[in-house]
Amino acid sequence: MSTHPAMVIIGAGQCGARTAHALRENGWDGEITLLGNECTAPYDRPPLSKAVLLGERSTAQCAFYDEAFYRDRRIDLRVDACVQKIDRGARKVILKDGRSIDYQRLLIATGAEPRRLDVPGANLEGVYLLRTADDANALAEALQPSRRIAIVGAGFIGLEVAASAVARGCEVVVIEAGARALMRAVPEIVAGYLIDRHREMGVKIHFAAQIERLLGTTHVTGVKLKDGTQIACDCVVVGIGVKPRTELAEAAGIDVADGIAVDDTLRTNDPHIFAAGDVCSFPHRLFRRRMRLECWKNAEDHARIVARNMLERGETYSEVPWFWSNQYDMTIQIAGMPAFGVQTVVRETGATSRIFFALDRDGVLVGASGVGKLAEIARDVRVAQALIAQRACIEPAKLEDPAVKLKSLVAAEAA
Secondary structure: OOOOOEEEEEOOOHHHHHHHHHHHHOOOOOOEEEEOOOOOOOEOOHHHHOOOOOOOOOOHHHEOOOHHHHHHOOEEEEOOOOEEEEEOOOOEEEEOOOOEEEEEEEEEOOOEEEOOOOOOOOOOEOEEOOOOHHHHHHHHHHOOOOOEEEEEOOOHHHHHHHHHHHHOOOEEEEEOOOOOOOOOOOOHHHHHHHHHHHHHOOOEEEOOOOEEEEEEOOEEEEEEEOOOOEEEOOEEEEOOOEEEOOHHHHHOOOOEOOOEEOOOOOEOOOOOEEEOHHHEEEEEOOOOEEEOOOOHHHHHHHHHHHHHHHOOOOOOOOOOOEEEEEEOOEEEEEEEOHHHOOEEEEEEOOOOOEEEEEEOOOOEEEEEEEEEOHHHHHHHHHHHHHHHHOOOEOOHHHHHOOOOOHHHHHHHHHO
16 A cells, blocks of 8 residues: 555556546656456557557557566556455555555546447357457458458448458458438538448448347357348458447546546646546537547547646636548548538538538538548648637638648638
8 A cells, every 4th residue: 555645647548648648748656556356458459440450569569568568657557456346435446356455646547448249149249349459450350351241330440440341352341220320420421421331342331220139149240130040151250340448437436427527727626637639428519519529639638638737727628529431442530529610611622631620500611521532531630620729710612622721721710
C-alpha cells in the first residue's frame, strides 16, 4: 500500500498511457500508477484492423512506448492488474489479489468492449472479435488465401476487416442487420460511396439481414439467416459495435449515462474521480448535446485535457471530432459529426475523391467526410474542422464549387 496517494489510472490503453505521459509533462512529480489487464504494455489499436491483419506490422510494433519510457518517467505500469472495486470513501482502488492503492485523483479510462453475437453457434471455433492484440494475431492467422470470411456488421471495423481480407486473397461476405452501412457514422450518400468500392472489389453484402444461427459442430461452417439463406464460410468476424466498460463506476455509485457521465472538464459526480476516452459521455458545447465518442483522436484529446484537470487546471473540452479509416486504395477522413446533418453537399476534389459536407437544419456545417486519395481530401477536411469549430453557416453552392477555396470561407467567418 502506498503511503503517498498517487495519480491512479485504471485502463492502460491509449487514453490511459497518454494521460500518464501528460501528467509528467504538466509538472506532476508525485507517483503515477497505470493499471492494465492485457499483460502487455499500452499499444495503438487502429493498426490492428489494417497493418497487423495485412502483415505489415507486428502487434509488438504497435506499442506506444518502450520500457525505458515508463522507467525514466517513474510511471508504475502494471499490465496484469485486475481491479475489483473502487472504494470512494477511503479513496482506494482494490485489486482482485487483495492489494489496494491509495489515490489522490483517479482516472477511469477502461475503454469499451466488443458486443458479442447472441445467436446459437456464436461460441463455435472460428468466430472472432477484434479489439485486442491477441484478437488481431488470431484473426491474421485465419485470413489465408481463398478462405471464405463472413463479417457480421458493416461498421468501420467490419469494412476495414473486409478490405484487409480481400487484400489477403479471401472471399468476403458482409452481413448487416441495418438497411445500410455505417448507420450511426455518416450520411447515406457517403456510406453508399464506400459500399460501391467494396462491391467493385468483389465483396458480397447483405443488408437488412437477420442472423438465425451460426452453423457447425465444433468449428463454424456457415451462417443461416432468418429468411432461410445459408452462407458457407471458414470463419466469422463479429463487428457489431462496442459497449463502454462502466461496471466499476456503476458499482461505486458513479453516474452513468451511455458511458460514465462527466462534465465538460471530464470530472464525474465524485470530485476526485475523472473518466476519459471511449468509456465516458460528456457535454459537447459545439454540438450542444451529450455524446460519447469511440475514436483515436478523442482518446488523445481527452488525455491531454484530463491530465491538466486532474491537476486542477479547470479546462473544458470542445474539440472537433476527427476520425480516419483506410480501405483498399481509399482514405476516409471525417471531421465533426456528419450524422447530425440533414443536408449533404458534395465537392469533387479529384477524379475519384469527394468531400461530403453535412449541414444541420439551420444550415450550420456540422460534419465533413472526405473519401478518396489522401492528397486530394486531407487539406479540405482540415479546413472543414476549423469551419465546424466556428459553427459556420455557408451557402451550399460555395461548398460545392471547387473553385471556391475553403480557406477563404474560414477567413470570412473569422472576420
